[in-house]
Amino acid sequence: MFDKNTYIDRRNKLKSKDLKGIGLFFGNGESPMNCLDNTYHFRQDSSFLYFFGLDFPGLAGVIDFESGDEYIFGDDVEIDDIIWMGPQVPLKDNAAKVGITQTAPFAKLFDIVKKAMNANRVVHFLPPYRGENKILLEKLTGLSALSIQSHASLEFIKAIISIREIKEAQEVEEIKKACATGYQMHVAAMRMAHPGTWEQKIAGTMEGISFAGGGMASFPIILSQNGETLHNHDHSQILEKGRLMLCDAGAESLLHYASDFTRTTPVGGKFTSKQREIYEVVLAANNKATELTKPGVTYLSVHLAAAEVIAAGLKELGLIKGDVKEAVAAGAHALFFPHGLGHMMGLDVHDMEDLGQIYVGYDDEIRPANQFGTAALRLGKRLKPGFVITNEPGCYFIPALIDKWQAEGINKDFINFDKVNEYRGFGGIRLEDDILVTETGSQIIGERVPIEPDEVEKIVQQG
Template sequence: MRAVVALRSIKQPEEIAELDKAADVGYLMHTTAMRMCKPGVSEQAITGAIEGIAVGQGYMPSFPVILSQNGETLHNHDHSQILQKGRMLLVDAGAEIASHYASDFTRTFPVDWVFTQRQKDIYNIVLQANNHATSLCKPGVTYQSIHLEAAKVIAAGLKELGIMTGDVDEAVANGAHAMFFPHGLGHMLGLDVHDMEDLGENNVGYDDEISRIDQFGTAYLRLGRRLQTGFVLTSEPGIYFIPALIEKWKSEKINSSFINYDKAMEYIGFGGIRLEDDVLITEKGHRLLGSQRVPITVEEVEAIVGKG
C-alpha cells in the first residue's frame, strides 16, 4: 500500500498539466458564482449554474458542491436559501475533468457586494493565514508544522479583535484556536479530491516519522507528513463561529484562559469564512495550480461579486 501511495503522491508533468486544466474550470465555476451573487438569488440557482459549467464541457463537479450562507456548517450541501443582504456566501467546489484529475477551491464573499467591517476583519485574518501557509510550502517541510503556523496566524488575528487572549503559542499548543478553526489545513489532491483517501488517511497523510496529533481540530488534519517535490495539496484555513460549539466550550470552560467567550458570543450568526487554493510543491518552493488565482483579496472579490 505504501508503494502505491508513494507512486501517486508524486505528480508527473502530464498529471500536473491535467490538474492545471481542472483548476481552470474551477476558476470559471467560482467566478460565475461570484458574478451571480446578489440578494434575492437562490443558492440552488448558483449551484446549478456552476455545476453546469463543468457538465457543459463534458466534465463533472469533483464532489457535491458546498454552497451556503451558513458557512459555519462545514460541508453544507443544503442549497435551499435565498441570498440575503448582509450575509456571506461560502462556495467550496471544483471540477473533475475527463482524465479524472480534480480541482478544489473555496471562496467566501458578501451577498451585497461589499464586506462589512466586521466581515472584512475576519476575512483578512483567514486570507493572511492562507497566504502565510502557502508561502511556507516547499520540499522538506512537514504540512503538520504549516497547519500549526496557520493556526497561529488565526489566533493572533482573533487576539487583536479581542476574541482570543493570552500567549498565541500557548493558545495554539492548547488547541484553543480549534473552536474557530476546527479542521485541518488541507489534503492531497489528484485523481481524487481527497487523493487516495480509500487507502486510509494515515497511510496517505502520515508516515513513520510524522504521526497524527490527537487534539480536537488538528486531529482532523488529513496531511501531516513532510512535503516532497511533485506533491499537490490544498491550503484551506478558515474561521467559523459555530453556535453549539461556542456554547459547549463556554459552559465547560474549555480554554477559558485563551478565549473571551463574551466577545465570541457577539459573533454568533456571523457564519464562517474559508479560503482554499490548490498548491503544487516544486523543487524550490511551490506554485498555485491554474492559469490564474481565483479572486481572493477583498478588492478583487468586491470588484466581481454581483457583476453578472
C-alpha cells in the same frame, strides 16, 4: 487517456516494489440510481484508472509481480448491447492502448485467483469501497464481505501511494485544466451572489460549468450562507443582503483529475467591517501557508503556523487573549478553526483517501494529533516535490461549539467568550487554493481564483 507508455511505466514502477504474488485491481461497474437501467454518471476507480487507463465499466486488472505478466479481464458486448450502445471496440484493442496484450472474459479472473491461492501465493487487493466489489472479493477469496476491508494488503497500499503521490508533469497539466474550470465556476458564483438568489440556482450553474469543462464536479458542491457548517450541501436558502456565501467546489478534467477551491463572498458585493476583518485574518493565514510550503517541511508544521496567524489576528480583534503560541498549543484556535489545513489532491479530490487517509497523509515519522481540530488534519507528513495539495484555512462561529466550550470552560484562559458571542450568526469564512510543491518551494496551480476582498466585491457588483 495518456500515451500507453505512461501506463506501462506506472505498472513497471509498481513491479519494482518487491511485492510477491499477484495484485488485483477492480474497476467500477455501473451504479443504479433507482433501477438497474437508470444509472448514476459512471466514475472509474482511480487506482484502476492510474495503472490501467481504461475508463469504462466491467473490468478488472491483474499484475503478477513474479512473472511480470499483466492481464485485463472483461466481456465484449453482444448484439443486444450493440443495439443500445452502438458498436464497441473489442477488449483486446482497448487493452493494447495501455500496453497490455493478455485479455480474457471476466469469469476467467476466478481461475487466476484460484490458481494463485492454491499455490499459496499472496493475493494483494486494495480496500473496496463499493458493495459489489466486496461481494466479488468474497466470491474470489472466500473471505467474508463484512470483513474484507481488514484483509486489504497494507504492503500493496503503501507501494501504490508511494507512486501516485508524486504527480507527473502531464498529471499537473490535467489538474491545471480542472483548475481552469474551477476558476470559471467560482467567478460565476460570485457574479450571482445577490440578495434574492436561490442557493440551488448558483450550485446548479456551477455544476453545469464543470460538465461543460469535460467532467463532473470533483465532489458534491458545498454552497451556503450558513458557512459555519463545514460541509453544508443544503442549497435551499435564498441569499440575504449582508450574509456571507461560502462556496467549496471543484471540477474534474476529462481524465478525472480534480480541482478544489473555496471562496467566501459577501452577498450583495460589500463586506461589513466585521466580515472584512475576519476575512483578512483568514487570507493572511492562507498566504502564510503558501509561503511556508516547500519540500522537506511537514504539513503539520504549516498547519500550526496558519493556526497561529489566525489566533494572532483574532487576538487583535479581542476574541483570543494571552500568548498566541500557548493558545495554539492548547488548541484554543480550534474553536474557530476546527479542521485541517489541507489534503492531497489528484485523481481524487482527497487523493487516494479510499486507500486509507492514515497512509496517505502520515508516515512512521509524523503521526496524527489527538487534539481537537488538528486531529482533523488529513495531511501532516513531510512534503516532496510533485505533491499537489490544498491550502484551506478557515474561521467559523459555530453556536453549538461556542455553547459547549463556554459551558465546560474549555480554553477559558485564552478565549474571550463575551466577545465571541457578539459573532453569533456571522457564519464562516474559508479560502482554499490548490498548490504544487516544486523543487524549491511551491506555486498556486493555474490562475488564482479572485481572493483579494476588493476584487471579490467588484466581481459581485459587476454581476
